[in-house]
Amino acid sequence: MSFEKEIKDHYLNGDKKFLRHISVDCVIFGFHIGELKVLLVRARYAGKWALPGGFILKDEHMDLAAKRILKNRTGLDDIYLQQFHVFSDPGRSTKKINQQFLKNVGLKNDKSWMFERFITVGYSALVDFTKVTPVPDVISDACDWFGINDVPEMILDHSQIFKEALQNLRRQLNFHPVGFNLLPKKFTMPELQKLYETILDKKLDRRNFQRKILSTGIVTRLNEIRKDVAHKAPYFYKFDIRKYEKALKAGMGFEL
Amino acid sequence: MSFEKEIKDHYLNGDKKFLRHISVDCVIFGFHIGELKVLLVRARYAGKWALPGGFILKDEHMDLAAKRILKNRTGLDDIYLQQFHVFSDPGRSTKKINQQFLKNVGLKNDKSWMFERFITVGYSALVDFTKVTPVPDVISDACDWFGINDVPEMILDHSQIFKEALQNLRRQLNFHPVGFNLLPKKFTMPELQKLYETILDKKLDRRNFQRKILSTGIVTRLNEIRKDVAHKAPYFYKFDIRKYEKALKAGMGFEL
């Protein structure tokens, strides 16, 4: 099917495949060279950037829909992914944004299911930046990373969704070691610290940080040091998922 | 409109008023005589208990829908209310459960929007038990409190929704003083402790508890003691919402 046909079909008949009124939007975080980034797509119809999103198949679990979208954008399969908030402002509709675009594609009908109000579920994903190959979706002409302090204007309420995802990530970091999902399998202590500092947006004491992380027991030091670095070479560590799960059960965070 | 007509109309034409495929279910917590309780309704069509729920008007914010449902069930207006999770199992449908009921009401059409798959957003509410007058909704013949260790069998996945709400409440209790929403304006320290013990399901040390609560500064002692009690009379306290919000901003819970 040609691009135009595909689009047209989506607008006219998409509601036979997908649930109406409900969408999923993903805030995909990555970490690269000391910077926290988010993956965005540029929506053709708006010429603006947006969170990668999609719809839920009529017989599909929402979590799977999110997973599918992520797989398509990043190529990654086994991803840390969770819903964090539902956005349901009655004004959520791309009708106005869409119309010029549809004319361009040769579609005049403005009674598409796509123009109706949408409630969207925000999903937050943490991925290993180095393993991602950004791929735009059908209605986008670009897919790229942006530093979290450098996100462009976005369609609809996507800026707010992103903001909430970031807040959510910060909250979680204190109690769940979610940060590890953002790093490669092997990482150094300074890298891990930089990640924490970036997410929390504050400086941490190097020595206290190391002590705290090690005391949780969720990282194991490898008999290997980073070679290609100037100055003293740091050790590699790996995330010990079994100890992590044990710690989770015992209840990380403090108890009254 | 008669009851039968009202029901029939809801099944046949409800989708003109409400969004399809999306519902809201509320887990309403109350606290009474040292016991944590949840408010349930008994669905006529199933003869089983269920969480109070409802649908979202075509032009209504989801939070308002939840608020509306709560107002209708409890009579309360200003309520601590928040979404906690979306449940989207593709099998979520009351079709089978509904059918006998509809025959009874004289409705044969089984192509109702009500039979389609529903994604539901779970809302958690904390209310002052003493101020609630439970009111059943149209399709329910009862509305009552149940101890959280004593909930009956429920329709669909409502047991799971309830379970997640309880877990969520426990998690939150450590970092946000949500518990205060479950108590009357004036309360004693032993009452507050009992509430915490009930929610967390464990004993706490009386003296350490008091110290910790007071150290947060979110409660103020009143110059008043409980009179109608045997043995030593405890002081009354009140929740200081301004100090609470200040504490929240400063970030309750621990920082890395």
Place this chain on the structure above:
DNA sequence: TATTCAATGCGTTATTATGACACAATGTAA
């Protein structure tokens, strides 16, 4: 080749938070 220097590994100390427990005060009931 020796020196500099940024970054890392490892450690110390003061302060604060927490958990476990003691004892006096209150007011009803025996």
Place this chain on the structure above:
DNA sequence: TTACATTGTGTCATAATAACGCATTGAATA
């Protein structure tokens, strides 16, 4: 009057945290 359950207040040992020192490493520089 006494016993008793319950509350208010305090102490102490221990653990967790924050702040900081110093030696080590190894490429870059003199």
